[in-house]
Amino acid sequence: MNKWLCLILGGSAGTVCRYLLAGWVFHRTGSTAFPYGTLAVNLIGCFLISFLTVVLEVKLMLGPAVRLLFMVGFCGAFTTFSALILEFYNLIRDGHTLRAFGYALASFVLGFWFFRAGLWLGDRV
Numbered sequence: 001m002n003k004w005l006c007l008i009l010g011g012s013a014g015t016v017c018r019y020l021l022a023g024w025v026f027h028r029t030g031s032t033a034f035p036y037g038t039l040a041v042n043l044i045g046c047f048l049i050s051f052l053t054v055v056l057e058v059k060l061m062l063g064p065a066v067r068l069l070f071m072v073g074f075c076g077a078f079t080t081f082s083a084l085i086l087e088f089y090n091l092i093r094d095g096h097t098l099r100a101f102g103y104a105l106a107s108f109v110l111g112f113w114f115f116r117a118g119l120w121l122g123d124r125v
Helices: 003-029 036-059 064-078 081-093 097-124
Strands: none
Touching: 003 036, 003 064, 036 064, 036 081, 064 081, 081 097
16 A cells, blocks of 8 residues: 555544544543643553554564554544654663653653643734
8 A cells, every 4th residue: 555545544544533532531521721632642542553563563564655644643632742762761671761862751741841832823923
């Protein structure tokens, strides 16, 4: 299957599933005080990307098109948090524990800084 088609199909499905799940959780909790929907998406995304890694790549040894469809396309559109956790795990697995925690800290702190910079710039345009 064409790599672009895999990304488009997986990404479309992941986006729709994120929207539906977050909305369902919001309606079940009725809470705006805590982002339960986003938390649910992120946690399920972490489970899915690890499960798919083992089943699709290790056990079934399926090719790169399947990785693009499910892991990059679907999980990437569902939540990028799952990719961060997978990369964090891979660094620890490969013996780079300090680098892994540096990556996590940089992602969170710099991500927040870039978010604030976007707010600042948006106010000035």
